[in-house]
Structures are given as structure tokens and as C-alpha cells.
Amino acid sequence: xxxxxxxxxxxxxxxxxxxxxxxxxxxxxxxxxxxxxxxxxxxxxxxxxxxxxxxxxxxxxxxxxxxxxxxxxxxxxxxxxxxxxxxxxxxxxxxxxxxxxxxxxxxxxxxxxxxxxxxxxxxxxxxxxxxxxxxxxxxxxxxxxxxxxxxxxxxxxxxxxxxxxxxxxxxxxxxxxxxxxxxxxxxxxxxxxxxxxxxxxxxxxxxxxxxxxxxxxxxxxxxxxxxxxxxxxxxxxxxxxxxxxxxxxxxxxxxxxxxxxxxxxxxxxxxx
Amino acid sequence: xxxxxxxxxxxxxxxxxxxxxxxxxxxxxxxxxxxxxxxxxxxxxxxxxxxxxxxxxxxxxxxxxxxxxxxxxxxxxxxxxxxxxxxxxxxxxxxxxxxxxxxxxxxxxxxxxxxxxxxxxxxxxxxxxxxxxxxxxxxxxxxxxxxxxxxxxxxxxxxxxxxxxxxxxxxxxxxxxxxxxxxxxxxxxxxxxxxxxxxxxxxxxxxxxxxxxxxxxxxxxxxxxxxxxxxxxxxxxxxxxxxxxxxxxxxxxxxxxxxxxxxxxxxxxxxxxxxxxxxxxxxxxxxxxxxxxxxxxxxxxxxxxxxxxxxxxxxxxxxxxxxxxxxxxxxxxxxxxxxxxxxxxxxxxxxxxxxxxxxxxxxxxxxxxxxxxxxxxxxxxxxxxxxxxxxxxxxxxxxxxxxxxxxxxxxxxxxxxx
Numbered sequence: 001x002x003x004x005x006x007x008x009x010x011x012x013x014x015x016x017x018x019x020x021x022x023x024x025x026x027x028x029x030x031x032x033x034x035x036x037x038x039x040x041x042x043x044x045x046x047x048x049x050x051x052x053x054x055x056x057x058x059x060x061x062x063x064x065x066x067x068x069x070x071x072x073x074x075x076x077x078x079x080x081x082x083x084x085x086x087x088x089x090x091x092x093x094x095x096x097x098x099x100x101x102x103x104x105x106x107x108x109x110x111x112x113x114x115x116x117x118x119x120x121x122x123x124x125x126x127x128x129x130x131x132x133x134x135x136x137x138x139x140x141x142x143x144x145x146x147x148x149x150x151x152x153x154x155x156x157x158x159x160x161x162x163x164x165x166x167x168x169x170x171x172x173x174x175x176x177x178x179x180x181x182x183x184x185x186x187x188x189x190x191x192x193x194x195x196x197x198x199x200x201x202x203x204x205x206x207x208x209x210x211x212x213x214x215x216x217x218x219x220x221x222x223x224x225x226x227x228x229x230x231x232x233x234x235x236x237x238x239x240x241x242x243x244x245x246x247x248x249x250x251x252x253x254x255x256x257x258x259x260x261x262x263x264x265x266x267x268x269x270x271x272x
Numbered sequence: 273x274x275x276x277x278x279x280x281x282x283x284x285x286x287x288x289x290x291x292x293x294x295x296x297x298x299x300x301x302x303x304x305x306x307x308x309x310x311x312x313x314x315x316x317x318x319x320x321x322x323x324x325x326x327x328x329x330x331x332x333x334x335x336x337x338x339x340x341x342x343x344x345x346x347x348x349x350x351x352x353x354x355x356x357x358x359x360x361x362x363x364x365x366x367x368x369x370x371x372x373x374x375x376x377x378x379x380x381x382x383x384x385x386x387x388x389x390x391x392x393x394x395x396x397x398x399x400x401x402x403x404x405x406x407x408x409x410x411x412x413x414x415x416x417x418x419x420x421x422x423x424x425x426x427x428x429x430x431x432x433x434x435x436x437x438x439x440x441x442x443x444x445x446x447x448x449x450x451x452x453x454x455x456x457x458x459x460x461x462x463x464x465x466x467x468x469x470x471x472x473x474x475x476x477x478x479x480x481x482x483x484x485x486x487x488x489x490x491x492x493x494x495x496x497x498x499x500x501x502x503x504x505x506x507x508x509x510x511x512x513x514x515x516x517x518x519x520x521x522x523x524x525x526x527x528x529x530x531x532x533x534x535x536x537x538x539x540x541x542x543x544x545x546x547x548x549x550x551x552x553x554x555x556x557x558x559x560x561x562x563x564x565x566x567x568x569x570x571x572x573x574x575x576x577x578x579x580x581x582x583x584x585x586x587x588x589x590x591x592x593x594x595x596x597x598x599x600x601x602x603x604x605x606x607x608x609x610x611x612x613x614x615x616x617x618x619x620x621x622x623x624x625x626x627x628x629x630x631x632x633x634x635x636x637x638x639x640x641x642x643x644x645x646x647x648x649x650x651x652x653x654x655x656x657x658x659x660x661x662x663x664x665x666x667x668x669x670x671x672x673x674x675x676x677x678x679x680x681x682x683x684x685x686x687x688x689x690x
Contacts, residue, residue: 071531074686096533107524109282111289116282123278124532152289168528 279542334384615639
């Protein structure tokens, strides 16, 4: 098996995601406890090479904790995540080079320009000065904000900030991109732009984990979907497989199929 | 190391872009230093001369009045007395009352004659000359005037008594057997006047010579104000530096950096490096402005530089420790304000440490200001060299190290995520 770390981190080309190697991601029996509270209970799933995997669940279901363990931010109480052949637990720094995370919040330096933000994160990921500038310009063009590169983030609309939030995660050409509710609070136009960007990323071979509360987003984007609740995965499969699960019991109208399934599986009780 | 610098560089770029930070870092301290420095006597900075204005009403035509008026005419490098003369004694008290004169001196008509008569009759003399000052005045300049006048009066009184004693002695000698004096040649008044006058001249001319030893205490208040307010604002800088870490935590950029393939201690180190550089630059700029604009007196540049480096390091350590203890920026503000104001107040940033009681000077060492100001006072007020302030430099470095060790123990890199 080839050394994926070398292939994805050696910046001998500046073509956007062309050199990225699609990797399978395997989550193995992840457990996380905070004191007596077990936030994630033995979660396992596999994301195929170059596919978009949807992770759905109500607030407090354990999605964010799972993502935090997968990207090496939180140490799991038990279990591990394999990015290709790299273990996040055993080789966190190596694994982190393969991972890009689009956080739910706008995690940007709002007083800096979009170009300064991208170049800073490029430095952090070890890109040379020449590569940083070239990559920053590429991803800015990719998200359609090249013309605004010298403007401070705080002058951007919510949708534009979301796109830069994504661009930062793409700076180092990650083989595996985790997106935590990337469309929260954006208008339909910006949301459509984000969808198109994600589809282009997938088409270029990047493996994507996508969490959302919007069922139509999962229906549109995801090859496979897992529904989490109370720290567990309670259903998992392709959209058709999940709908078939419910169709066995009663007729579900397709446009709202996943929404109904979600409510039936997780209940109507309000969550924090 | 590169990561450390990248993070520090980004923080410094953010500060440069923030006009408010720049104002608080440099402009506000300089403005305040200028105001306080001049308010505390900076207008006389660089001069050791004490200036006194005296209102004088001399109605005496004799030696005493002339002697006092003459004695008050002083214009030396250390003391200058300006005498405003009035014929009316009421105008003297009015001048004192209005603040036009520090002290007023009234010598009534016939004072010398009164003194002569008293000495011939060997009676005591009291309240010959009046010196006026504001009630409850603690102004040392009033005491100087009073001492000058008292000195002249005492000398004149002594001279008068010396004249009387001389006449008595002449008569005693003439009356001895074998001696013969023509009685008409012994003019008692002339003898008394001659002896008294000679004594008075001697008294005027043979003043105690004032010499100096060692170095005069500096009266350039900027030597206290510039270091004091520089350290005070460096401590206040903790607020903005620490707030950037908390802001990054709140905005999610801290988590984003922790997800990146860097050491978490490099992240903290980068933030510390930025704060250290900022504090050092702030102190360096304030002292440079102070040196060129207010003629600061620095006895040892290496000592000053090491003290500033030590103070910057200690401030950085304290900033990281405070961030480790508090959770939000809202919590940070009162904590930094309390720590900064209390340690600055007792640490000698607003007034010299030597004005404080001994126990408070010792208590000052609980804060950075106490260590820093003791050293800076030594270098800028007392002319001490590097060896003298080594304990202060080590104290500052030790302070920073202790804060950092505690910070590493308590700092929370990850927040709980449900």
C-alpha cells in the first residue's frame, strides 16, 4: 500500500485537489465519556473513498463529539479512527495533515483579510510562502471570493464568511474533509453555492463527512447517511436503504421522507 | 519554532490593525505620563534650585531691618529668594493670603532701638520680627525663610549684648588701680554701637558655608512617572493580550488551530511570544519617548534593558496564568483590573516606593510592579548599577516562571463538547 501521507502532504504541485488521494475513513468503536456522562457510545462506521457521508442527529446526539474525536481534537475514551492507513490515535499529527475541518462556527480572524486568514492557516499546515499564495488564490477562486481577497472578513456577509470558512479547511489539500453544519444561517443563494462547492470537492476525489440538521441537504449530497441519537448510531445506510426501512411500516412521501424518518427514529421531544 | 513565530506574527498583525489596541498600548500612556509628570513638577524638571517668594515690610531704620533684608537676598544655584517689599504691613499678610508669597516678614519701626534698649537693660527680647505663612502650612520653604530671619535676629541680639558687655569690661579695666582713663573719653553708646555693628557684620559675612556631599536627590519627576506609568500600562496590556486567547476560544479559531498538526504548547507559546514582544515594544517605546522628551536619567542601560525584559516576561506569564483561571472575557476584565490596580498602587507605579511604609514596600513584591519599580527607581533615581538590580531582574524572571508553571497546570486547551 502506498504512503498516503507523503502523497497528500508533499506540495510539489499547486493544482487544486488534483494530487489528493481518495482515502477510506473507518471509525472504530468510538467511545467518549465526560465524568459519568457517556456522550458517544461505541460508534462505528466507514466512509468510502471519495464519497459524502451524512451524519444526522438532533442537538446533543453526540455528532460534534464524534467529529472532535475523529479529527484528533478530543482523545477518545475508547476506539480509534483510521484515515487510510493512519491511526488518528497513534499518529495524530500525521493524521491531522490529511484532515480538513469546516467548523460549525465561523472560525476565522475577522479583523484580517480573507487572504491573510488563508495564508496564516497555510503556514500552520507547513506550506511554503510560494505555495501559500498560490493555494490561497486558488481556493479563493474556487469559492468565488478572489476579488474580495484583500477585504477584512468582518465586512463579508454571513454566506461569504461560510465560504471562506470552507476555503481555510481546503488550503492544505486534505484527503478527508469534515463539515459540521456548514450552511447554518446562510441565504438560499449562498447555500446553493456551498452545495456546488462540496460536490466539486467530492468529484475531485475528497472523502467528505457532512453533518446537518437539514434533511434535504443530506438527501441531495450524501451517498451514505447515519442517524445518531443519545450517543449511538440508530440507523445507517444509503438514502434508499433508510427510506426502505420506514417504507416497510408505512407509506412515506418522498420529498419529506428523510425528515419523517428522522422524527420517527429520534422522537418529537425537544432537545437542548 | 516556526509555528510559534507564525502564531505570534498573526497576533501582532491583528494588534497593528486594531486602532484601539494601538491607542491603549502607546498613545494613552504617553499622554498620561506627560500630564502627570508636569502636574507633579515636571516644569521644574532638571533643576535643583528651590525658588521662594517673600513679601517684606521693613519699617526699621536700624541694623536689624537692614540685616534681615540683606540676608533674604539670595540667588544661588540651589536657592533663589525673591523679595517683594511693601511699606504697609497689611499688604504683606495680603500677599501671603493670596498666595503671591510663600512667607511674609514684617519688621516694625524702631525694632533695632528696642533691641538695643533691652540689651543695655539686660532684659529679654521677644517677638521682635513677625514671619507670616498660611495656617497649617507644611511647606518647607516657609521654614527656610523662618530660619533665615531667626538666624539674623539671633546674631543681632548677640551683637547687642556683646556691645553692652564690652562697655562693662572697659569700665572695669579703667577702674582697676594703676589704670587711668579720662571719663569723657569712654563713650558707652559709641562702644556699644561699634561692637554690635562689628558683630553684626561678622555674623553676616561669616555664614556657615553650605557644601554638598554625594548626589542631590533628583527632582525630575519623569524619572518616577515614566517607569511608573510604563509598568502600569504594561500590566493593563495583559487584558488585551489575554483577551485574544479567550476570544479565539469563543470564536472557534483556537479549536481550529488545535485540530491542525501542531503541538498544543506551540500554540500557547506563540500567543506568549506575541504578548512578550508587544509588552517589550510598549515599554521600549515609552522609555525612548521619556528619554528624549523628558531627559530621563539612566545610570545603567544594561540594567534598564534587563529590567524591561524581565518585566515583559513576568507580565506575559501573569497574562497566561489569568487566562488559565478565567473562562470568559467578561470574567477577565474585573480580574485584570483588580490585579493591575492593586499591585500597581502598592508597587510604586503611581508614587515612589520609598514613600510607602516598610511593610507595604515588602508587600509590594507580591506583584510585578513592586519588583520592577524597585529596580527602576534604583537605576533612575539613585544612580545604581546592574549589580544592584540583579535581585529585581531575577525576581521578575522567577515571577514569570512561577506564573507559567501554574498556567500550564491549569490551562484548558479543550472545552467539553457534549
